[in-house]
Amino acid sequence: MVSYFVYASLNSDRATFKSSFDLLVNNTLSVFPLFSVVDNGAVGTKLFKHGYKLEHPVVLIPGFVSTGLEVWQQHELCSSTMHRTRxxxxxxxxxxxxxxxxxWFRHMSLNRxxxxxxxxxxxxxxxxxxxAAExxxxxxxxxxxxxNLAxxxxxxxxxxxxxxxWRLSFVNLEIRDRLFxxxxTQVELMKLIHSKKVVFMSHSYGTQLLLYFLKWAESxxxxxxxxxxxxxxxxxxxxIAGSLLGVPKSFSAILSGEMKDTSQLGGTLNELLEFWSVSSRKQRVDLFRTWHSLFTMxxxxxxxxxxxxGSTPEEPSPQGANRSNLFAPPLVNGLFAHVEETCADANVNAANLRNFLKNELTGSGSMPLNMSFGYSKTPSANxxxxxxxxxxxxxxLPYSPNLTIYSFYGVGKPTERGFRYRCNQKFKYSFVINTNYNEDTWINGVRFSEGDGTVPLISLGYLSAKQWRTRSHNPAGSKIITHEIAHNPHWISPRGGDFTGDxxxxxxxxxxxxxxxxxxCGSTVQQHFISNIQSISEAVYDRLENSQ
Known part of the structure; x- marks a missing residue:
C-alpha cells in the first residue's frame, strides 16, 4: 500500500490515481459498511434528529506531527520552487x-x-x-x-x-509565533461573539500543550x-488520548532514532535500510534531537x-466479560532501557533517565533537560x-468550579514500554535496539504493556483516575469524567473502523x-472504566505521596 502512495506522490497524473483510489475505497465501503458508519457525518445526523444542535464554540488542538508545515523562506542552496511547499x-x-x-532535512531541522x-x-x-484536518x-x-459537528x-x-x-518547545511557540x-485572543473573541464558553477538544500531545496554555493564560x-x-x-x-505523563518512545527516539515501528522491521532488513535509505538512523537522531518538543514528552x-x-505499580488488567480483549502482560520492573552488559552497565529507569541523556547528549548543543519532571504535594507554589x-x-488545575474535564482514550492495544539496547560500533551514537531479542513480553527488542498502541495506560489515565480528583491538584473541584474505549478494530478496515481504540x-x-x-451541544457523557487504571492509580498515588 505504501508503494502506491509513493508512486502517486511522484507521478504527475495524480488525478487519475486519486480517482482510481476513491473508486477502490467506495467499492470496499459498499461491501463492508460496518466500518464506515462515522463517515459523512452519520453520527451528527442521528444526534440532530434527536434534538442536538450547536451550543458551545469549539477549539480543536491537534497532537504531535499532526499539523502540516510549509516553507516560507528556503535555504539558499535549495530550489526557489520550495516557497509555500509543504x-x-x-x-x-x-x-x-x-x-x-x-x-527536506535542512528545512525540518531546528537550530540545536x-x-x-x-x-x-x-x-x-x-x-x-x-x-490539520487530514x-x-x-x-x-x-x-x-x-x-459530525457540521x-x-x-x-x-x-x-x-x-x-x-509541533517541533518547537512550548516556550518557543510563544517566542516565535505568539501562539498562546x-x-x-481567539477564545475571548469566540466567547464574545457567541455568548457561550468554548469547548476544547485536544488530542495526544495537544492536551499537554493545552494544559500549559491554561497556566500561561492565567499567570x-x-x-x-x-x-x-x-x-x-x-x-x-x-x-483525547492525551500523553499526559509522557511516552517512553520519546526516549528511544532521542537516544537512537528508533521506536517500535523501526525495530519490527527486523535486524537484517533494518541494516539493509540503513545502507540504502536516504534517511539513516544517524540522520534520524540528528533530526529528532533538534525537536525540543520531544524532550517535553x-x-x-x-x-x-x-x-x-525491581518494581512497577502497573499490573495486568483482570480478565472478564468486558476485559477479555485487553493486552496486559506482567511487568516485573519499570526499566525504559535494558542495556546489554557488553555495551555498558547502564540500565535506564525514570529516576536516572535525564542524567543518562545528559551524558549521552554532551556536546550536542543546548538540550532542554532543565525542565522539572517530578511531583509536588503543594502545586499551588508553582x-x-x-x-x-x-x-x-x-x-x-485552574480554579474553575464550573469546568468539566473529560478524558477519552483507548485501551487494549500493545504499547511500547521499554527497549533492549546493544552496542553498534558502526553507528555514530552508542546504542541501537537489539531487534533480535524476543523473550517474554519482548518483541524485536521492544517490551509492550497496556495502552492505546502509542501511549501507555499509566500516562493516559492516571491524572483523571486519581490525581485530578484530589483537592491539592483540583482546588475548585472541577468535575472529572474518565471514559475508556475498548480497542475493537474491524478486521477489514486499514484504520480499524468505528470501534478502534488506536x-x-x-x-x-x-x-x-x-x-x-x-x-x-451542551450535554454530557457518563464515566466508563474498562481497565484497572483505578487500582493502579491508587498505588501510584501512594508511592508519590510517600516519596516526599
Missing part, C-alpha cells in the same frame, strides 16, 4: 523527501542551541482546517469529528483549529488573565509512577513558575464522535 503533511512532502532529501529556525530558513504551520488526502485526522450546525465560524509547529497570545508572567479566566471562558475540556513522575529496576507548567504533577484512529471512533458532539 515539507510535512500532504503528498508534496513525499515528493520533497524522495527527490531532494538534503533540502536555540530550538528555533536555522539561519536563512523559515518553516511555518499551515493555517486552519487545511493544516495528514494528506489519503489519511484523515479530524475530518470525521468536523463533519451536521448539528457547526461551521468555520464556530470551530477553530489550532495549528502549530493568539489562542487566548501574570503569561497572558495575565487572572485566576478566573478559565472559568469565564471554558465550558469543558475533552482530552519524556516520561514524567519518576520511579514512583513508572517503576524502577502557579507562576513556567518551568513547571508542562508537568501536571507539579501544577494544579491512538490516532480513535478520532474516527463512533463512541468518541458521539460523545464529542453531545458535549459541544
Amino acid at each position: 515539507v510535512w503533511g500532504s503528498i508534496s512532502m513525499a515528493k520533497a523527501f524522495f527527490t531532494d532529501f538534503r533540502c 542551541s536555540t530550538g528555533l529556525d536555522p539561519e536563512g530558513i523559515k518553516v511555518r504551520p499551515v493555517d486552519s482546517f487545511s493544516g 495528514f494528506n488526502e489519503f489519511y484523515w485526522l479530524w475530518n470525521k469529528i468536523i463533519d 451536521k448539528v450546525g457547526y461551521d468555520s465560524n464556530t470551530i477553530h483549529m489550532v495549528t502549530y509547529d 497570545t493568539r489562542l487566548k 501574570q508572567q503569561g497572558g495575565k488573565g487572572g485566576d478566573s479566566w478559565v472559568d469565564t471562558h471554558v465550558h469543558a475540556i475533552c482530552n 519524556l516520561p514524567i513522575g519518576g520511579a514512583e509512577v513508572w517503576g524502577d529496576d 502557579d507562576h513558575n513556567p518551568l513547571k507548567w508542562h508537568n501536571p504533577l507539579e501544577v494544579r 491512538h490516532v484512529d480513535i478520532l474516527g471512533n463512533y463512541v468518541l464522535n458521539e460523545a464529542l458532539v453531545k458535549i459541544a
